[in-house]
Amino acid sequence: xxxxxxxxxxxxxxxxTTTFRPxxxxxxxxxxAGRAAGRHLAPIRRTALHDxxxxxxxxxxxxxxxxxxxxxxxxxxxxxxxxxxxxxxxxVVATRTRVGxxxxxxxxxxxxxxxxxxxFLNRVYSNGFxxxxxxxxxxxxxxxxxxxxxxxxxxxxxxxxxxxxxxTTVHAAKVLADLEYGLQVLWPELDATASSVTExxxxxxxxxxxxxxxxAAAVDAGTxxxxxxxxxxxxxxTAATIGGVPVRIFRISFSGELGFEVNVPADWAIPVWEALMxxxxxxGIRPYGLEAMGIMRIEKGHVAGPELDGRTTxxxxxxxxxxxxxxxxxxxxxxxxxxFTDPDRPKLVGLVxxxxxxxxxxxxxxxxxxxxxxxxxxxGHVTSSAYLSPTVGHPISLGLLSRGRERVGEEVxxxxxxxxxxxxxxxxxxxxxxxxxxxxxx
Amino acid sequence: MAEPEIRPTALxxxxxxxxxxxxxxxxxxxxxxxxxxxxxRRPGLSAVQLDARRGRSAALQTALRDTLGLALxxxxxxxxxxxxxxxxxxxxxxxxxxxDGADLHDRVHAIVQPVGGVVVDxxxxxxxxxxxxxxxxxxxxxxxxxxxxxxxxxEDAVAQTAVFHLSATIDRRRGTGCFDVHVMxxxxxxxxxxLCEAAGEFGYRVA
Numbered sequence: 324x325x326x327x328x329x330x331x332x333x334x335x336x337x338x339x340t341t342t343f344r345p346x347x348x349x350x351x352x353x354x355x356a357g358r359a360a361g362r363h364l365a366p367i368r369r370t371a372l373h374d375x376x377x378x379x380x381x382x383x384x385x386x387x388x389x390x391x392x393x394x395x396x397x398x399x400x401x402x403x404x405x406x407x408x409x410x411x412x413x414x415v416v417a418t419r420t421r422v423g424x425x426x427x428x429x430x431x432x433x434x435x436x437x438x439x440x441x442x443f444l445n446r447v448y449s450n451g452f453x454x455x456x457x458x459x460x461x462x463x464x465x466x467x468x469x470x471x472x473x474x475x476x477x478x479x480x481x482x483x484x485x486x487x488x489x490x491t492t493v494h495a496a497k498v499l500a501d502l503e504y505g506l507q508v509l510w511p512e513l514d515a516t517a518s519s520v521t522e523x524x525x526x527x528x529x530x531x532x533x534x535x536x537x538x539a540a541a542v543d544a545g546t547x548x549x550x551x552x553x554x555x556x557x558x559x560x561t562a563a564t565i566g567g568v569p570v571r572i573f574r575i576s577f578s579g580e581l582g583f584e585v586n587v588p589a590d591w592a593i594p595v596w597e598a599l600m601x602x603x604x605x606x607g608i609r610p611y612g613l614e615a616m617g618i619m620r621i622e623k624g625h626v627a628g629p630e631l632d633g634r635t636t637x638x639x640x641x642x643x644x645x646x647x648x649x650x651x652x653x654x655x656x657x658x659x660x661x662x663f664t665d666p667d668r669p670k671l672v673g674l675v676x677x678x679x680x681x682x683x684x685x686x687x688x689x690x691x692x693x694x695x696x697x698x699x700x701x702x703g704h705v706t707s708s709a710y711l712s713p714t715v716g717h718p719i720s721l722g723l724l725s726r727g728r729e730r731v732g733e734e735v736x737x738x739x740x741x742x743x744x745x746x747x748x749x750x751x752x753x754x755x756x757x758x759x760x761x762x763x764x765x
Numbered sequence: 766m767a768e769p770e771i772r773p774t775a776l777x778x779x780x781x782x783x784x785x786x787x788x789x790x791x792x793x794x795x796x797x798x799x800x801x802x803x804x805x806r807r808p809g810l811s812a813v814q815l816d817a818r819r820g821r822s823a824a825l826q827t828a829l830r831d832t833l834g835l836a837l838x839x840x841x842x843x844x845x846x847x848x849x850x851x852x853x854x855x856x857x858x859x860x861x862x863x864x865d866g867a868d869l870h871d872r873v874h875a876i877v878q879p880v881g882g883v884v885v886d887x888x889x890x891x892x893x894x895x896x897x898x899x900x901x902x903x904x905x906x907x908x909x910x911x912x913x914x915x916x917x918x919x920e921d922a923v924a925q926t927a928v929f930h931l932s933a934t935i936d937r938r939r940g941t942g943c944f945d946v947h948v949m950x951x952x953x954x955x956x957x958x959x960l961c962e963a964a965g966e967f968g969y970r971v972a
Contacts, residue, residue: 358962366931368951371889374785389951436883437818516816516883522890522950543775567775589889589950590779590809 370428371525371592376610382407384613386492389429392612407614408711414615415713418578419756422531422603423611424596427577427584430476431495432524433488433502437515440486444478446652447505449637450645455480460557460573463488464637464645465498466654470663472631472640473654474498477575479559487520487571493628495521505653524571525592528616529599530582532762533606538572538583541565541602547572549583556764566598578616579623579757581765618709621721624753629685629706630671630721636663639723640671641753669703669723673751676718677734681746682710683720687737693745703727705737714756721753779865781808782892782953788971792961795968801900802964804957805972807893807945810862811869814885817857821881828880829873835861843921843936849873852923852936860887860934860947892953894960897943900967905944907963911935913944929959 328338353360368388376383376392382402384393394410396402417423435443444452448463455461460479467473474497476489490498502517529538538549547553547563549572554560558574568591576582587595600608620627626640636658637646646658657663674683687705703724712719720737724730730750738745752758781787783806791800815837817825829835835846837859843852848867852860863869865888874884896905902913908929912918920939927933933956934947948956961969 363955363959363962366929366952366955368949369782369954370951371780371782434885436816436885511819514819516818518814518816518883518885520885520887520890523887524889566777568777588886590781591777591889593780594777 368429370426371587371589372426372428372527372596375593375596376426379610381612386429386613389492391429392426392610394612394614395610411612411614411618412711412713414609414611415618417607417609418531418580418611418615418619419714420532421607421609422529422533422537423578423609423615424599424603425528425530425611425616426596427526427528428524428589428592429492430521430526431488431490431492431498432519432521432526432586433490433495433499434518434520435478435486435488435502435515436484437513438484439513440484440515441480443502443505443510443513443515444486444488445650446510447502448478449652449654450647451650452478452486457482458559460559460575462575462645464642465501466637466646466652466657467633468654468657470636470654470657470660471633472635472637472642473501475626475631477573479573481559481561491628491631495519523589524586525589525595527585527587527592527596527599528577528582529585529603530576530578530580532581532765533603533608534581534583537599537603537606537608538585541598542572543567551765565595568595570595576763577625578619579625579760580619580762582763617707618712619714619756621707621709621719622712622714622754622756624671624673624721624755626671626721627707630723632706635723636668638663638670639668667725669725670727671753672722672724672727672731673753673755674705674720674722674724674735674737674748675751677747677749679717682718683708683737683746683748684739684742684744685720687722687739687744687746689722689724689735689737689748691735693736693738702735712755719755720748724750779809779889781806782950783808783957786954786957791968791970793965793968795970798899799968800898800970801967802896802898802904802969803972804960804964804969805895805897807895809865810888810893811865811867812860812862812886812888812891813870813873814854814887815851815859815861815873815877816883816885818881818883822857824880825877825882828876828882832876838921838923841923843923845939850936852934854925854934862893890950891947892950892956893945893947894957895938895943895945896960897941898969900964901944904960904964904967904969905935905946908959909933909935913937929956929963931956931959 328335380396381392383390441453449466457480460477463478464475465473474494478488543564547560561571571586573584637643685708689703690699705720705722708720733750737748826837833846838844838853840853848863850862854860870886911924911926922937924935931952936945
C-alpha cells in the first residue's frame with residue numbers, strides 16, 4: 324500500500340486497501356475440499372485382479388493412479404520392515420528357483436491394425452518391425468524426435484495386418500497420443516488404426532524354471548502346445564484356453580526367467596489367475612509384487628523408468644544395436660549429433676559395494692574423490708538399487724557413469740551428501756544374473 | 766427357429782469391476798417420495814470399438830445399414846439397429862454395444878472387414894452404469910460440466926467428457942429418461958463411490 328500510494332502520489336488512506344474478493348471471511352479448507360478427501364482425493368485405478376490380491380495378504384503401492392501389489396505377507400502376518408524384506412526376498416527366490424506369478428495388467432496395451440500397420444511400427448520404433456513374423460513378439464525401443472529414448476515394450480504380430488503393442492505403465496497414454504499424432508498429422512497416407520485395449524485385458528506374468536510345467540498343466544488340453552518347440556522364446560499363441568477362457572500367451576520375460584505373459588479378458592482374470600496358482604501349487608508357486616520384479620530386472624540389467632529418464636540414448640543403455648542404421652524412424656536423424664557421441668557420456672554400468680554389504684542409495688552421485696574440494700566433478704549417478712539381490716547375495720545397483728564401459732573393474736565413490744552417505748563401489752557389467760540368457764531360452 | 770447359443774460349457778461367469786462394492790438397497794437420505802435416483806448395472810455386455818480405415822467410412826456405413834439395419838450415428842449421437850446400440854466415439858470411430866452372447870465381435874468383423882472396418886473387442890474394459898430418477902441431472906451436474914437439460918442434451922445424445930474427474934461417455938437413452946454412463950473398468954469403483962457421494966443428499970437406490 325505504501326508503494327502504491329507513493330507511485331500514485333496520494334496518501335495511504337486515499338489509496339485504501341486491496342479489493343476484497345470472496346471468501347470475504349475465513350473459510351475452513353475442508354469446506355473447499357468437500358467430499359474430495361481421503362480415498363476421494365484422487366481417482367484410484369484398480370486391476371481386474373485387485374480383489375484377489377486384497378484377499379491374499381497384499382500390500383499395495385501406488386503407480387500413478389494404479390494400485391499395484393508391492394509384496395504379499397503371509398496369512399495373518401503383521402506388516403513391518405522385517406516382514407517386508409522377508410516377503411520380497413522369498414518372492415525373488417521362489418521365482419528364480421521355482422515359479423512366480425505377477426499382475427502386469429497396468430502395462431499399456433495398444434491394438435494396431437491395417438495394411439500399413441507394419442510400416443507404421445517401422446517408423447515409430449528404432450528397430451525393425453516390418454519383417455516380424457506372425458506369431459512372434461519383439462522388444463522395441465521408441466525414440467523422441469530429439470533422439471532420446473521415449474519408451475520401450477514388446478510388440479507382437481497377431482496376423483499380417485494386426486499387432487499388439489505394449490508400453491510401460493507410466494507412458495501408456497502418451498504413447499497412444501504419439502501414435503495418433505503420427506497417423507493423423509505426420510503420415511496421413513498410412514492406412515492403420517491404433518486403439519487402447521489396456522482395460523479389456525488383464526495381464527499376468529508367469530516366470531521361473533517351472534513356469535512351463537505350470538502353464539502346460541493349466542492350459543486346457545488340446546487347445547495350445549506350450550512346449551519349447553511349439554512356443555519358443557518370443558513366441559505368441561492365441562489358441563489357448565484356460566478353464567474355458569480364451570487367452571493370449573506371449574513368451575516374454577522382464578525378470579529374465581523362462582517366462583510367459585498371459586493376457587485374459589478382464590472379467591475372467593480371477594478364475595484364470597486361480598487356475599495358474601492351483602496348477603503351480605505342487606511346484607511352490609508364489610505371487611510376487613513390484614519390489615521383487617524390480618530386484619529381478621536390476622539383476623538382469625533390464626532398463627526401466629529410472630534409466631529411461633528422458634536423458635538417455637540407446638547407446639547409453641547398451642541398446643545401440645537397436646537403433647537401426649538401415650531405415651528412417653522418429654529420432655533417427657539425431658543420433659550422430661556431437662553430444663550423443665561424446666566419449667565422456669555416462670553409460671549404463673552395474674555397481675556393487677566393495678565391502679559387499681553396504682547399500683547404495685538410488686540417486687547417489689558418482690565421483691572419483693569424495694574429499695576433493697568443491698566443485699567436485701560428477702561422473703554420473705546411481706539410477707536403480709536393489710538393497711539385497713537374493714540371487715547374488717549382496718546389494719546391487721545400476722548407474723550411469725561417464726566412460727562407464729571402459730571402467731568395468733575400477734572403483735568409484737557413490738555419495739549422497741544430503742544424508743552424509745558415501746559408499747566405495749566397484750564398477751561391473753550391468754547384468755548380474757544369467758548374462759547368456761540360458762534361463763530365458765530354456 | 767432360434768439358433769441355440771453355442772458357448773464353451775466351462776466358461777466361468779464374468780466378474781464385473783463392481784462386484785465387491787455393489788450393495789443393493791436404499792442409501793443416503795431417502796425422503797417420503799422415495800429415492801431420487803436409481804443406479805443399476807449393465808454387466809456382461811459385449812462392446813466393440815469400430816474404426817473405419819482411411820476413406821472407407823461411407824462403404825462401412827452402407828454395409829452395416831444393409832446387413833444389420835444399423836445407421837451409424839453422427840457426431841454426438843447414438844443410434845440403435847436391431848439389438849445393437851452404436852455410440853459416436855470420434856471421427857470415423859464408434860462403440861457398438863449388445864447383450865452378451867450376441868457374438869458381437871465376430872458378427873461385426875465379418876461384415877465390416879471386407880469393406881475396410883476394424884473391430885476391436887472392448888467388452889471387458891468398460892463398466893456401464895444406468896442412472897434414472899427425478900434427480901439424475903442434479904447428481905450428474907455435480908461431476909460434469911455438460912448441460913444435460915433436454916434442450917441441450919436430447920434423447921440419443923452422447924458426450925465424451927469428464928465426470929467426477931474421470932473420462933466417461935454419457936448416453937441419454939431414448940424413451941426411458943435414463944442415462945447410461947460408461948467408464949473405464951479400472952476406474953469403475955472410484956466412479957461408483959463418487960456417484961454415491963453425490964447422490965447421498967437426495968437418497969438413492971442401488972438396484
